[in-house]
Amino acid sequence: MPDIIQLLPDAIANQIAAGEVVQRPASAVKELIENAIDAGATSIKLIIKESGKALIQVIDNGQGMSETDARMSLERHATSKIRTADDLFRLRTMGFRGEALASMAAVSQMEMKTRLPQEDLGTFLLVEGSEVKKQEPIACEKGTSISVKNLFYNIPARRNFLKSNGVEMSHITEEFQRLALAHPHIAFSLNQSDELVYDLPSSKLSQRIVNLFGKNYQSQLAPVQEETSLLKITGYIGRPELAKKKRGEQFIFVNNRFIRNNYLGYAITSAYEGLLQEGSFPFYALFVDIDPKHVDVNVHPTKTEIKFDDERAVYGVVWSAVKQALGAHNLSPAIDFAADVNLMGKLNSQPLSREQYYDEQFNNSLQRSNLQNWEKIFEQETNSRLLDRQLTEQKTFLRFESSINKQESPLADETEKNLFQFQQQYIVRATRHGIMFINQQTAHECILFEKYLAQLKGTPGNSQQSLFPQTLTLTAPDFALAMEMEREIYALGFRFEVFGKNALLISGMPAEISGSEKELFEGLIEQFKKNQSELHLPIRENLAQALAKRTAMKSGQKLSPEEMEALVGRLFSCPNPNYSPEGRPTFFIFDSSKIESYFTR
Ligand code: ADP
Numbered sequence: 090m091p092d093i094i095q096l097l098p099d100a101i102a103n104q105i106a107a108g109e110v111v112q113r114p115a116s117a118v119k120e121l122i123e124n125a126i127d128a129g130a131t132s133i134k135l136i137i138k139e140s141g142k143a144l145i146q147v148i149d150n151g152q153g154m155s156e157t158d159a160r161m162s163l164e165r166h167a168t169s170k171i172r173t174a175d176d177l178f179r180l181r182t183m184g185f186r187g188e189a190l191a192s193m194a195a196v197s198q199m200e201m202k203t204r205l206p207q208e209d210l211g212t213f214l215l216v217e218g219s220e221v222k223k224q225e226p227i228a229c230e231k232g233t234s235i236s237v238k239n240l241f242y243n244i245p246a247r248r249n250f251l252k253s254n255g256v257e258m259s260h261i262t263e264e265f266q267r268l269a270l271a272h273p274h275i276a277f278s279l280n281q282s283d284e285l286v287y288d289l290p291s292s293k294l295s296q297r298i299v300n301l302f303g304k305n306y307q308s309q310l311a312p313v314q315e316e317t318s319l320l321k322i323t324g325y326i327g328r329p330e331l332a333k334k335k336r337g338e339q340f341i342f343v344n345n346r347f348i349r350n351n352y353l354g355y356a357i358t359s360a361y362e363g364l365l366q367e368g369s370f371p372f373y374a375l376f377v378d379i380d381p382k383h384v385d386v387n388v389h390p391t392k393t394e395i396k397f398d399d400e401r402a403v404y405g406v407v408w409s410a411v412k413q414a415l416g417a418h419n420l421s422p423a424i425d426f427a428a429d430v431n432l433m434g435k436l437n438s439q440p441l442s443r444e445q446y447y448d449e450q451f452n453n454s455l456q457r458s459n460l461q462n463w464e465k466i467f468e469q470e471t472n473s474r475l476l477d478r479q480l481t482e483q484k485t486f487l488r489f490e491s492s493i494n495k496q497e498s499p500l501a502d503e504t505e506k507n508l509f510q511f512q513q514q515y516i517v518r519a520t521r522h523g524i525m526f527i528n529q530q531t532a533h534e535c536i537l538f539e540k541y542l543a544q545l546k547g548t549p550g551n552s553q554q555s556l557f558p559q560t561l562t563l564t565a566p567d568f569a570l571a572m573e574m575e576r577e578i579y580a581l582g583f584r585f586e587v588f589g590k591n592a593l594l595i596s597g598m599p600a601e602i603s604g605s606e607k608e609l610f611e612g613l614i615e616q617f618k619k620n621q622s623e624l625h626l627p628i629r630e631n632l633a634q635a636l637a638k639r640t641a642m643k644s645g646q647k648l649s650p651e652e653m654e655a656l657v658g659r660l661f662s663c664p665n666p667n668y669s670p671e672g673r674p675t676f677f678i679f680d681s682s683k684i685e686s687y688f689t690r
């Protein structure tokens with residue numbers, strides 16, 4: 090039999106590699122601008138036609154390339170940035186794999202003009218699908234101009250895969266904004282279909298933010314500045330008033346690279362706690378400087394997700410720094426680092442390290458916020474200070490044992506089952522002890538929690554099969570988490586299998602739940618992670634809580650008398666009906682003796 094294995098021709102190998110580096114016009118924008126930054130440019134111009142489908146051009150005034158280097162730069166693994174594998178760990182430049190230009194040249198018609206400052210003439214190169222069509226000396230500005238034309242012209246399947254002009258342009262703008270924010274000292278401009286969209290002079294970060302997002306940001310930014318032994322954080326956050334209903338103005342940079350990390354994003358928004366309207370997202374542009382040894386960067390050139398080796402510590406510092414910035418600007422109560430003698434003196438009078446202190450602050454605030462929520466339930470429902478005064482008494486009063494264990498149920502000996510719904514949030518019912526307000530949402534969470542916990546500990550729950558199984562791609566850490574809890578998630582009623590890298594095919598979800606299995610699954614993982622940092626529950630309790638939280642009915646839902654009856658009945662047959670798994674009270678009784686005292690004075 091003849092030998093059948095052949096090496097791929099370079100052009101095809103480059104095309105394949107291109108798929109990884111250049112996914113869409115925005116990725117070409119990123120690679121080209123990063124190269125210009127690495128070349129020491131002080132001015133970078135981006136020109137876009139047809140959302141990058143026709144033209145992506147980046148013009149810089151950086152160090153330029155010699156004729157030989159210009160030719161070399163198009164080869165795969167051609168880079169001036171590292172020479173040995175060791176250099177990988179000392180990287181200061183943006184790119185280093187020497188793949189970007191080769192990839193773009195493989196899937197577009199590329200023109201390059203480049204000149205070294207000391208030379209009179211520069212080099213012109215025309216490349217199509219990796220093939221150099223023309224090379225000649227040319228008179229041009231010092232620096233480099235690269236035009237990527239008709240991206241994917243030779244791979245129709247990929248070209249067809251591009252999204253609408255609007256979508257592709259918004260990806261480009263996003264990429265442009267991130268790079269412009271990370272390098273405020275470099276002048277940037279963006280010209281889109283012959284219109285100057287951004288013209289950003291070299292400036293300080295605050296001015297760059299204003300130039301990018303609008304004059305009204307000027308008076309709405311609070312500086313963030315904090316340094317610990319672990320990391321340094323600087324940048325700006327926006328006042329709560331700047332928060333938008335849509336995401337898009339949240340920027341975290343780690344060692345000056347834009348990154349995504351839900352956990353940090355969550356640290357920031359939770360520092361805004363109570364200041365933001367539900368479902369709105371604050372502006373922030375924060376720069377974390379941290380020794381790269383604490384960061385696990387996925388060195389894939391297009392990935393922006395990273396992980397820290399000690400997420401909790403980083404979380405604590407970021408949370409506190411934001412909290413402090415909000416406080417210093419009178420946007421929320423301030424935290425005084427020096428003042429809290431008790432805290433600093435704890436642990437055998439050993440002063441807490443900065444990180445420990447942040448941790449403490451963080452936990453305290455969580456407790457406070459739980460308490461506030463707890464109090465809110467009462468505040469909302471009554472106008473009476475009378476109730477306020479009695480809150481402490483009520484708390485002890487609230488502690489009923491389960492009706493299973495004790496005869497003395499709050500519901501016992503009722504002849505009349507007078508129930509009504511108040512403000513579509515509470516079920517109100519007369520009891521032997523007084524008038525009971527049941528919070529329908531927390532009560533339902535409590536019921537579902539017990540149900541799911543039972544499934545996790547004993548008999549797995551029923552599953553309903555999906556008509557159309559859905560695929561769900563997760564981040565690598567989320568995927569690992571899902572696999573770790575495979576059995577538990579199965580017991581809850583989900584059915585899924587691994588479906589490619591970090592992807593799952595979800596074919597079933599817990600019975601009696603409606604909605605999208607994909608969203609539910611994602612929501613479950615999200616909630617699980619949130620709980621991990623807030624509640625410190627064991628895995629099963631956490632999962633049961635997370636699913637209960639995701640699937641419980643919300644306030645605002647109208648209930649029929651039968652539904653109310655069922656809810657109340659099920660609540661009081663729970664082993665612990667007093668509190669939701671998060672620790673919020675499920676009901677409250679307005680004591681009849683207090684009602685009485687109201688009328689006798
Ligand atoms: P990498 O940036 O990973 O080195 P690229 O394929 O992006 O790989 O670029 C290859 C090489 O081409 C770079 O190492 C650099 O020497 C040179 N180069 C690319 N763009 C520019 C530019 N705008 N100015 C000067 N040199 C450049």
Ligand code: MG
Nearest residue numbers: 120124184189
């Ligand atoms: Mg590069």
